[in-house]
Structures are given as structure tokens and as C-alpha cells.
Amino acid sequence: MRRPSAPSATRSPPSPPSASVWSSRPMSVRVRFAPSPTGQVHIGNIRAAIFNWLYARHTGGAFLLRIEDTDRERSTPEAIRTLLDVMEWLGMTSDEPPVYQSACTERHLEVAEAMVAAGTAYREDRDGKGECIVCRMPESGRLEFTDAVKGRIRKQAEDLQDFVIVRSDGTPVFHLANVVDDHDMRITHVIRGDDHVENTFKHLQIFRAMGAEPPIYAHLPMIVNHMGKPYSKRDGAAFVGDFQAQGFLPEALFNFLALLGWAPGDDREIMTRGEMVEAFDLDRCKSSAARFDLKKLTWMNGEYLRRLPRETLDAAFRERLAAGGLDPASVTDEVWNAILDLMIPRTKIFGEVPGNCAYFFTDDFAFDPRAVEKRLRPEGTRERLLKVAETFESLPAFTLESTEAALRALGESMATGIGSLVHPVRVAVSGMTEGPGLFEMLVLLGRERVCARLRQAVRMAG
């Protein structure tokens, strides 16, 4: 398949897209994701990969991976590993062995030479750096192509300039390598970012020079940040790895990203892979930029998270707690399961697990300053906390019912109401203002720990 088809000697202009041998019969779709491994995979790039993947699956075609590793500096084995890992994490693996662009350099140069021989390219010394090879663009007329998502796109030849395809140091430039590889991989649809629309004219010109039928191009709108500006690394989470680290689920990220620039047409949002594959199509893709809404992703992640089987959640909680320096085994199985029951509905991202559950596993948990200020500082809290501790200590049994009854009784006798007890107690034992029902929490922590924490909190109280 890597065979060079001899570039035709046709002159620059017409070269009608003559029906090639196989174009008369239904050619099966072949798409590719062609990232350059930089060590991180950008969210915009992976979205392009998702659309390629969906299109391949929808049409029953092939999804291929081409690693554009010609930048030897950055394309380290680790960077490539990261890329492959991300692809696998999201469940998108190449249907054929990945093509490494760096292995195709000779072929690229061979095409360039053939273009020079045919007159569709020429050698020139542009800036005294030595001779490079330049591709000839048409000098007049109008160029156009039909983009599968943007429709007809045209440009006057005057607005296009001849461009370098081989540097004076003998290395092929992106445009050449990209096109030759797409050709050799028999790519039928190039689905890529918006930022490549203008390049398409150059690419088409190289295809023409090769005497080959160009693929169909589909340009996806860009993803922009919350400010509406192009999403960059400066925007915080811009890489797939960031989301992975924060504990987002691959299925949720996939679903969310698929909905940026595409919609099934009905009102479905949460969809299975199969549903997305079935509903996906290029002509349902939008052509305007989409903003990345972290809140919606977070919501969607929560939806996916809560549908996970118990064992998966159990394992994920254990893993996250351990990563946060907490020991899940420090509580009994019974308590552990009760904690899960309480915390799962309150979890949207696994990354927040250690922070939200710390007080169950250690006495050395953090106090939210604002919570302390609001619930512990107020006048009289000290006395109330002490009183609660004494009451709890004198209880015959420390249960859901007994603790609640005791606190209510105390609250009524105090005129400040039960709220003036409940809130400070919560902060005293957990360090925060939110969490499971107070009495469930108390019982799980146990009388000893609760009372100790109440007495400790007195020091912070007003």
C-alpha cells in the first residue's frame, strides 16, 4: 500500500478529477487522525479524532492513526506512548498499525522530485539559504472545493502563492508529507480542524500534481475557551491528560466532546457509543465555534459516574483515597459501604473524593475557613458545642435516632433553635458545610471521635 503512484506529468491547470479505477464502485471510507506527538493531547485535537472515529464507525469504514513525528525533538517515545494511551483510554484505537510519518520521508521527497520533473514544482533559492522545492499554484482563475460541513469554499488564484514543499535542508514540509501520506493511506475523508481550510487549496494542488483523486474534506469548527478565545494551554485544563487526572470518565468526556459541533437532531444528550455512531453524520456538524463548558462536562460526568456498577465505584473510591494519602482500610467494611452509599450521589468527579471524604479516614482533615467563620465563630458556639459533647457522652446508645432526638431536645431548650447546633456540629466534625445528613455522619464516625472533635473545635469557636 505504500507504493508511489507515479505523479502524472499533467500541467498545473485542469487535470479533471478523472474517475480512477476504484472510484466507480462504492469505496469504503478511510479516515485518519494525524496528530504530532508533543507529550500532551489537546482537547481540540482529540475532538477531531472523535469525529473521525464516529464517522468511520458510522459508515463501517476504517479509522487510522498516523503519527506525524517528523519533529524529532518533541516526538519522544514517551510522547508517542502518551498519545497511544489517550487513544486507548477513550476507546479509539487504530484499525491498522499506526503509520509513522518519519518513516515516509523518502517517499515524500520522491513525490517532490517527480513534481519538479513534471513542472508542477520547481527549485528556488528564496532567502539565500540554498535551494528548496516550491509547489506551483495556478496563476489565474478560481479554485474551489466542497467542504462536507462548510459547503462550497472558493478562492481566487491571485490570493494563493507558490509554497515550499521541501526545505533547503532537504526535509519535507507539512503540506507535502500530509498529502502524500493521506494519498498513500488511501484516505477518503479528511476530517480536521477549521484552521486548515486555507491549507486545503495547497493540498488539493499537490493531489492534482500527483494525478490523484483528492479526498473529501470536512472542516470542524474550533473549540474556544470560556472567554470565547481559542483554547490554549493557558486555559488550565486543555489536555486530555488534565481531565484524566481530575477523574473525569472517558465515556463522559467522549460524549461531551461529541456534542461540541454536532447534535443528533433530536433532543438526546446522554448517548451510548452505539447511539452516537448511528446518529453521527458530517452534514449534521455545525460550522461555528463551540465554547468549552466545564460545568456541563461536570454534570455529564456525574451522570455517567452514577450509572457505574458498584464494584467500579468502590474501586475508584479506594484508588482516589489512597492517592490522597487516606487509607480506605482504616474503617470496617460495614462503615466503608455506608460511606459509599452516602458519598456516591454527592460525587461528580472522582478527583473530589479525597477532599470530600477525608474526615471519615483521618482526624487531620482540613477546615474550610469560611465554614469556620460562619458556623464556629458566632458568639455562644463554644458553649453549645460543649453542651452537645456532654449530651452525646451521656447517651445510652449512639444511634441515628438517639443523636437526632438529643440534638432536637437540646435545640428546643436553647431558644437559638436546632440550627445553631446542627451547623456548628457539622463543621466541627467534618470541617465543611456540606456533606451527608448530619446524623448518618455522626453515627459512622462514632461517638468517641465525634466528641473528641467537638471538644477540639471549641478552641476555634466563639
Add this chain to the structure above:
RNA sequence: ACGCCCAUCGUCUAUCGGCUAGGACACAAGGUUUUCAUCCUUGUAAGCGGGGUUCGAUUCCCCGUGGGCGUGCCA
């Protein structure tokens, strides 16, 4: 500067000339309990401006405006 592309609630989007403009996130209120989350109900909220075409424009055309991209021996 020139060229290309884009333009519906705050955000993601539906609408392929008939719209009382639909859904989701977020937000607000209520059901609820001490908080938070979940769940349910309800509510606020949109067609960038100006011209045309048409019986009728969010939908088609033009001009503005705004934004993005491009104009590299970067990818």
C-alpha cells in the same frame, strides 16, 4: 492590510420558509429534611444591525458589525 470562514437563551444546541422559537447545562423558586448532592415541579432567558426576495423570514441574497482563521523554508 488583504483573503477565507462563522453569527439562535449566559453556555451547548434544535429548526432544512409557517415559530406560541424546542431541549440540555447553568441560574432562580418551590416540593422536601439541618447543609450539600440526588430526585420532582416551575420559572427567567435567544434569532448582531440594516436592506432586499417572498403571502410569510431565525431560515434565502446583499451590505455593515463582531469574532475566528489564514497570508512561514511551523504543524
